Amino acid sequence: MTPPAADPLAGISFRPAAAADQAVITAIIREVGINPLSLKWPNFLLAVDAATGAVAGTGQIKTHGDGSRELASIATRPAYRGRGIAGAIIRRLIAQDAAESTAPLYLTCVSTMGPFYEPFGFRAISAAEMPRFFRRLQGFVSFMEHFVRRDVTLLVMRREHEPPPGR
Numbered sequence: 001m002t003p004p005a006a007d008p009l010a011g012i013s014f015r016p017a018a019a020a021d022q023a024v025i026t027a028i029i030r031e032v033g034i035n036p037l038s039l040k041w042p043n044f045l046l047a048v049d050a051a052t053g054a055v056a057g058t059g060q061i062k063t064h065g066d067g068s069r070e071l072a073s074i075a076t077r078p079a080y081r082g083r084g085i086a087g088a089i090i091r092r093l094i095a096q097d098a099a100e101s102t103a104p105l106y107l108t109c110v111s112t113m114g115p116f117y118e119p120f121g122f123r124a125i126s127a128a129e130m131p132r133f134f135r136r137l138q139g140f141v142s143f144m145e146h147f148v149r150r151d152v153t154l155l156v157m158r159r160e161h162e163p164p165p166g167r
């Protein structure tokens with residue numbers, strides 16, 4: 001009989017961030033080069049290397065002025081990638097959000113990252129389907145893309161917590 005495969009998440013634990021984590025959250029988001037705005041520690045869930053206490057990965061859910069909720073700041077430090085850490089953070093944040101709200105969860109990403117989020121139930125949506133915050137954001141980014149980069153576009157994705165009526 002073949003022995004069971006080792007758990008790639010062995011030695012990784014998950015916990016809500018604390019005030020003392022603010023600096024490392026900001027540093028990791030800078031290191032991986034994603035949106036550096038709205039990195040408030042109370043919104044964050046962290047993956048931690050249990051042996052060293054080092055933060056291995058991050059994710060958050062932030063709420064916008066129009067009430068829409070966004071999964072954001074999904075990042076795994078390079079040395080910890082490919083072990084399912086980001087997936088585990090995403091699943092935990094989705095479960096946490098579903099416990100707090102029945103409203104859909106949104107995210108924004110570059111178009112090349114769309115396939116990464118689809119297995120978690122996120123689907124790309126059109127401007128007509130977007131809450132005000134994301135419609136404005138996408139309008140602004142499209143305007144900038146026109147001048148800067150034409151090959152990568154901003155995707156807005158949505159995940160429904162509840163199945164649509166009648167299904």
Ligand SMILES: CC(C)(COP(=O)(O)OP(=O)(O)OC[C@H]1O[C@@H](n2cnc3c(N)ncnc32)[C@H](O)[C@@H]1OP(=O)(O)O)[C@@H](O)C(=O)NCCC(=O)NCCS
Nearest residue numbers: 032034074075076081082083084085086087109113115116
């Ligand atoms: C993207 C990122 C968070 C993935 O972290 P990770 O901990 O290595 O991810 P996981 O190990 O949980 O991978 C989950 C799945 O996504 C897949 N995946 C990883 N990167 C992917 C990509 N760029 N496109 C499509 N799928 C991808 C993995 O193959 C894995 O699939 P599997 O479960 O079928 O094997 C990490 O590479 C990172 O921090 N990148 C820089 C920051 C970034 O781009 N964040 C997302 C902003 S929208």
